[in-house]
Amino acid sequence: MMSEATPLHLGARQEAMQILDWVESRENCILRVALRIGVVALITFFVPIIEEYIFRELNWISAVSGEGIARTAGRIGGNGLFFGAVHLSPFQQGSNISIFLATAVLGVFYALMREISGGRLVSTVAHMAHNSVVTLGYYKLID
Secondary structure, eight states: OOOSOOGGGTTOOHHHHHHHHHHHTOSOHHHHHHHHHHHHHIIIIIHHHHHHHIIIIIHHHHSOOSOHHHHHHHHHHHHHHHHHHHTOOTTOSSOHHHHHHHHHHHHHHHHHHHHHHSSSHHHHHHHHHHHHHHHHHHHHHHO
């Protein structure tokens, strides 16, 4: 198991890492494989869909009044800050500042995608790709 946070894990939720650790501690091989598949599906598919809906749809609609570039910059920046803040955890190993900055940058990146594309599909696919890399990286590092 991992004893310290690595750059690959910046932005990953501590709860997800605890779930992955619990899955790896199961002695029954078939159960462990089934749980791995379920956790990977949850982290790489369902969580990004839900988070993108919350952050880039519900929050997007209600964020920042005004016009033009100021409104767009406020929505994108505010979205990034909110995304970073929500991903903080008092139980996170490593620096919460690093995790906040990493997830805030990701939030800005996803918000830019939302703004440019006009919808959530592109940001959702990027979010899924990021979560896939983190999850698969976790398994590669512990095997």
